[in-house]
Amino acid sequence: MKGRLSGIQKQVLSLHRSLLRAARAKPPETREQIERFVNAEFRKNAAIDKKNYQQIEYLIRRGQKQLEMVRTSDGFSVVEVK
Amino acid sequence: MQAALRSSAITVRNAFLQHLRLTVAATSHRVPILLDSRVSFSSDHGTYLDKSSVTDRILELVKKMEKVDPAKVTPQASFQGDLGLDSLDTVEVVMAIEEEFALEIPDAEADKISSCAEAIEYVAAHPRAK
Numbered sequence: 001m002k003g004r005l006s007g008i009q010k011q012v013l014s015l016h017r018s019l020l021r022a023a024r025a026k027p028p029e030t031r032e033q034i035e036r037f038v039n040a041e042f043r044k045n046a047a048i049d050k051k052n053y054q055q056i057e058y059l060i061r062r063g064q065k066q067l068e069m070v071r072t073s074d075g076f077s078v079v080e081v082k
Numbered sequence: 083m084q085a086a087l088r089s090s091a092i093t094v095r096n097a098f099l100q101h102l103r104l105t106v107a108a109t110s111h112r113v114p115i116l117l118d119s120r121v122s123f124s125s126d127h128g129t130y131l132d133k134s135s136v137t138d139r140i141l142e143l144v145k146k147m148e149k150v151d152p153a154k155v156t157p158q159a160s161f162q163g164d165l166g167l168d169s170l171d172t173v174e175v176v177m178a179i180e181e182e183f184a185l186e187i188p189d190a191e192a193d194k195i196s197s198c199a200e201a202i203e204y205v206a207a208h209p210r211a212k
Binding site for chain 1: 174176189193
């Protein structure tokens with residue numbers, strides 16, 4: 001991060017933050033599960049060659065869909081935990 | 083002598099009544115105003131946290147990160163160079179700081195925080211940090 005981040009790197013980090021923020025709204029155990037999954041997923045894919053835009057963009061789109069799922073499953077998880 | 087006594091008694095009585103009236107007036111007027119000003123105080127203006135307490139809380143939190151060697155954590159430590167974190171770890175640190183101080187740090191700001199010093203600076207300059 002010493003040098004400036006590229007646009008696509010910023011997008012990835014922004015997605016990472018959004019996912020962690022969405023997880024905060026969940027009950028503690030669910031939240032922890034989501035956080036562990038999200039952090040591991042980003043860690044795993046950090047090894048992808050930074051010029052492999054096609055793969056990175058595909059993963060960003062997938063992550064955005066997962067973010068929507070985390071956000072909208074809100075009602076469900078609250079009901080389920082009860 | 084008696085007149086003097088009486089007049090001092092009146093003075094005392096007046097002072098007492100004035101005092102009474104004051105308190106009654108105070109309770110009837112102040113309550114809603116006080117509540118109102120408190121709400122806007124915490125949401126709009128806020129207060130700045132003491133820098134040394136911000137420093138302590140941030141260093142404490144960074145030391146708790148899984149990958150961080152607590153012995154290396156100093157107010158000047160950079161996340162990547164000194165603490166061996168990468169940009170993903172930094173996201174986790176900054177998110178933990180957000181939560182600790184009840185802030186939401188916008189992406190553009192979060193991208194710029196790359197050391198304990200920068201994190202301390204950001205939080206200490208933020209009026210809504212708790």
